[in-house]
Amino acid sequence: MNEKVATGARNVAIVGPYCSGKTTLMESLLSVTGAISRKGSIKEGNTVGDSSPEARDRQMSVEISVGSTTYEDINLTLLDCPGSVEFIQETYNALIGVGAAVVVCEADPDRILTLAPLFKFLDDWEIPHLVFINKMDRVCTDETRCATNFNAVLSALQKVSTRPIIPHQYPIGKDNQIIGYIDLVSEQAYHYHPHAPADPVPLPEALKEQEKTARAQMLETLADFDDHLLEELLEEIDPPQEEILQDIKMDLGADLIVPVFLGVAEQDYGVRPLLEALLREAPDPSETSERRGIQQDNEVPxxxxxxxxxxxxxxxxxxxxxxxxxxxxxxxxxxxxxxxxxxxxxxxxxxxxxxxxxxxxxxxxxxxxxxxxxxxSNGNTVKALPRAQELRPVYAMAIAPEKRNDEVKLTTALAKLLDEDPSLYWEQHGDTHEVILWGQGEIHLKVSLDRLRRKYNLPMVTHLPRIAYKETIRKPTASIHGRYKHQSGGHGQFGDVYLDIRPLSRGEGFNFTETIVGGVVPKQYIPGVEMGVREFLQQGPLGFPVVDVAVTLTNGSYHSVDSSEQAFKQAARLAMQEGMAKCQPTLLEPIAAIEVIAPNEFTSKVLQLVTGRRGQILGYEPVADWQGWDKLSAYLPQAEMQDLIVELRSLTLGVGFFNWQYDHLQEVPDKLAEKVLATNS
The missing domain is CATH 2.40.30.10 (Translation factors)
Known part of the structure; x- marks a missing residue:
């Protein structure tokens, strides 16, 4: 690592969709600044980013990778952030601490929508950001297509950004490839060279008109935030480069604009001008602190x-x-x-x-x-800084150690796993008694299980979590008799009860009462009756816990010598066993209240997805602070939720998501109930 003494600092997050080239871009930036002597590659598994075994196994970022370097007396720290939506919590946690972000995307306007959640987060947190359109070599098959595609990408970017998108550069294509760019501030053209600085060249005659148009659009946007520049443009005065650069720096630092750069990170095309912009135009640390309301008025760290x-x-x-x-x-x-x-x-x-x-x-x-x-520091108190909202988990697996002796180590290992990754959650389910690991998707959980195996020597066996079905009754029954009589020498056991059983409204739980008259069941034995009833309800006639039932002890008899609380408990269990079978037991399933958020162009598909999973649509409406997105509210059986996120992402280019919480229990349709009971028998 560089050991030069730096006089300033910049920290930049490199963000963008999966496979857009973020790790390759960081490798190029570290190479250009001299932090590394040889560039690694994703295929060879030797990059600075994605250095964990889990990342290299999958050739994708699964956590924040840090690259520190020193360039032009600036300590520059780069954070290579995961692009997969399943690891987006990592990205959000990192973004709240950086001064600026580079949004990396491919030169494909049809995939720009995948950036929408990221732009929403950046705009909401007012984090200065610029765009690097990567892999331009794949679309610049000729001059015309290069420019057309570039403009299409700019238009698509504007649709997902609430800040004006302004090109900082314009591409030069020739002979079916991209060969350079035009700097729209200086109007200087450059030709690329692989892994070397670009050379200045005369502005191509064929691109002069397009360059003028693009530059005029850039200046008009900047003039929206600078009255002096607006006056110059109205008077047809060509503003000096220093003034334009100062405007870009101020507007970028205030998160008013989004400058756009382009290149091919794998060849280092466009990397050096991007680096210069980050040092020259990105805000310095004091500006970022002020934006977060942190005054530099004392030295308390x-x-x-x-x-x-x-x-x-x-x-x-x-x-x-x-x-x-x-x-x-x-x-x-x-x-x-x-x-x-x-x-x-x-x-x-x-x-x-x-x-x-x-x-x-x-x-x-x-x-x-x-x-x-x-x-x-010790002895000081400060107001807690805002933190990124923790995403609610949407995908679950039941896990258990391969070796039973490892169960004692699991809780400690899971605590460390969640410490590293706050978007995970685990629970010991009270009804199914399974250890459930929750996360943001199947790959997310598989990476977590790999870490348990590699870091803590805890290989796991997994299966889909069991649904916490319950059962209840549809009709009442009265005067169900239960008698327990046992004689085995000495004192015997005798308990005799009559019970009324009736259903309660959904969500009322369990209620036990007694209407004993004349002491036919002594008061000291009544708690035994209730205990027997409760124990039976832990597993009803269908094999599941029973809810929403009322039981009343109405009559009974006792023996002055042989009766006991235990005998009456057994009598109550016998009465419940006979009576519940007569009450038309029925299966209940947990229902979640969900909110699905997706671009409105996918709303009809989302409606079909939810209704196709037995969902009950409650309504949908535009998202108040997110133009072009809808929020659909529905009730959905938890049995249908296991892979909902997988199909939702597939339908919505990976950007759709949902929030959920348990809401109520509901009867399972008869045909489905038969399948559930057959599976659990």
């Missing part, structure tokens, strides 16, 4: 945890953003003494003595500190 790692060698590492003051080696934060401060380059760690404002560093052995926590 404030930091925030963006990511937690558990490494095989170094134990726990907390990746933090320093918002104010500085962190020194050995400092105590939130009552925990740091075990070291490190700059990260993939798996490499470089110890540093001090971390200053704006830097992203890893703190060692911060036990008890969680992702999202706000840190400050």
């Amino acid at each position: 404030i930091a925030q945890v963006l990511k937690t790692y558990y490494t095989p060698q170094g134990g726990k590492l907390s990746l933090v953003r320093v918002w104010r003051g500085e962190l020194t080696d050995g400092i105590t934060l939130n009552g925990v003494r740091t075990g070291g401060i490190y700059r990260l380059l993939g798996q490499q760690q470089q110890a540093v003595q001090v971390a200053k404002v704006g830097e992203l560093v890893a703190l060692a052995r911060m036990e008890g500190i969680k992702t999202g926590d706000t840190l400050t």
